[in-house]
Amino acid sequence: MSVTFEPGLLNAYFVAGTQDLAGMRDLPSLLDEAIEAGITAFQFREKGPKALTGVAKRELAVILQKRCLKANIPFIIDDDLDLALELNSDGIHVGQKDDKIETVVERISVRKMFVGLSANTVEQVNAANQLDRVAYIGSGPIFPTQSKADADPAIGVAGLTTLVEASDKPVVAIGGITENNVAQLRGSGAAGAAVISMISKSDHVDEAVAAIKEVF
Numbered sequence: 001m002s003v004t005f006e007p008g009l010l011n012a013y014f015v016a017g018t019q020d021l022a023g024m025r026d027l028p029s030l031l032d033e034a035i036e037a038g039i040t041a042f043q044f045r046e047k048g049p050k051a052l053t054g055v056a057k058r059e060l061a062v063i064l065q066k067r068c069l070k071a072n073i074p075f076i077i078d079d080d081l082d083l084a085l086e087l088n089s090d091g092i093h094v095g096q097k098d099d100k101i102e103t104v105v106e107r108i109s110v111r112k113m114f115v116g117l118s119a120n121t122v123e124q125v126n127a128a129n130q131l132d133r134v135a136y137i138g139s140g141p142i143f144p145t146q147s148k149a150d151a152d153p154a155i156g157v158a159g160l161t162t163l164v165e166a167s168d169k170p171v172v173a174i175g176g177i178t179e180n181n182v183a184q185l186r187g188s189g190a191a192g193a194a195v196i197s198m199i200s201k202s203d204h205v206d207e208a209v210a211a212i213k214e215v216f
Contacts, residue, residue, distance in 0.1 A: 003074040003090045005114040005135045007170035010192035011216040012209050014039045015078070015174070017046035018060070020200040028063050034199055035071045037209035040192070042068050043093055043116075045078035061087060076116065081107060091116060093138065096124060105133045120152055122166045129168045138194060139163045141175020142185070145197075157184050164189035179211045192216045 003009070014034045018027055031042060044064055046057050061077065065087055068075035076091035077084040079098040084091075085107065093116040094104050101117055108115070114135035119125045128134050141154050154176060155163075164171045170191035177185070177193050185193060193212050202208040 002088070002112050003072065004112075005074070005091070007136070007191045009041045009074055010136055010170055010172040010194070011040045012038060012212040013041040013043065013172055013192055013194040014199050015043040015045050015194050015196050016200050017044060017048075017051060017078075019046070019048040019051050020196050022201050025200075027060065028067065030200065030205070031064055031067050033205045034209065035067065035073065037206040038213060039073065039199075039209055041074045041076060041091075043076040043078050043091075043194070045093075045196075046080075047078070058083060058086070065089065074114075084108075084113065085111070089113060091135070094118070096120070101128075101131060101134070105131060108133070116172075119163065119167075120155060122163065125163050125166045129166075134169060136191070137163070137167055137169050137171045138174050139171050139190075140173055140194075142173050143176025143178075143181055145176035157188055160185070160190060161188045177212075179208060182211055182215050186215050190216075 044061055046052055065075045074090035076093050077089045078093045091114045094101050095118040115133050116136050116138055117128050117134045119128045119137045128137055142160050144154050160173050172192045172194045173185055173190040174194040177195050178198055198208050
């Protein structure tokens with residue numbers, strides 16, 4: 001049974017792949033911890049030189065999807081439409097440098113799968129406003145980030161607020177968000193925060209998630 005999209009699912013949005021793990025942690029157990037702490041969505045983002053591919057990636061995706069299904073939170077796959085279609089994931093997230101959004105929308109036309117789209121300029125947000133199948137927009141990086149090697153320059157909270165005002169769809173903030181700066185997002189109009197390192201590198205996942213949910 002798939003999760004139907006609603007903006008509240010963006011409140012505390014955890015994004016991770018095996019490349020984001022530190023030390024002896026494994027992703028399924030970290031996801032269990034994050035779910036227990038109260039995350040509202042999970043995106044499987046397996047990217048980078050050391051990322052899993054092929055069968056290994058699919059097998060891990062299946063394990064993670066089952067955990068999300070049991071917890072009734074959306075399982076979203078980043079930039080792998082074939083895998084998302086094969087597993088019938090709840091959502092697919094697409095970046096501006098990934099598959100063309102029009103192609104993604106066309107291929108999922110008969111599915112209930114929702115679409116998230118990265119949009120970091122007013123022009124990109126205006127284009128996204130024209131696409132009915134795009135459920136939400138991911139905007140950032142808000143602050144400088146080390147989690148993405150190809151990250152764009154930080155747009156700051158003011159930049160985020162501008163994009164929220166331009167968007168017809170809920171916006172989730174992403175990029176460089178930590179327990180020290182997440183409170184700055186209050187009042188931006190964003191629906192939530194999407195984080196990688198704030199959870200994946202935390203020694204206290206419950207506190208990290210609580211800090212996000214206190215703002216959203």
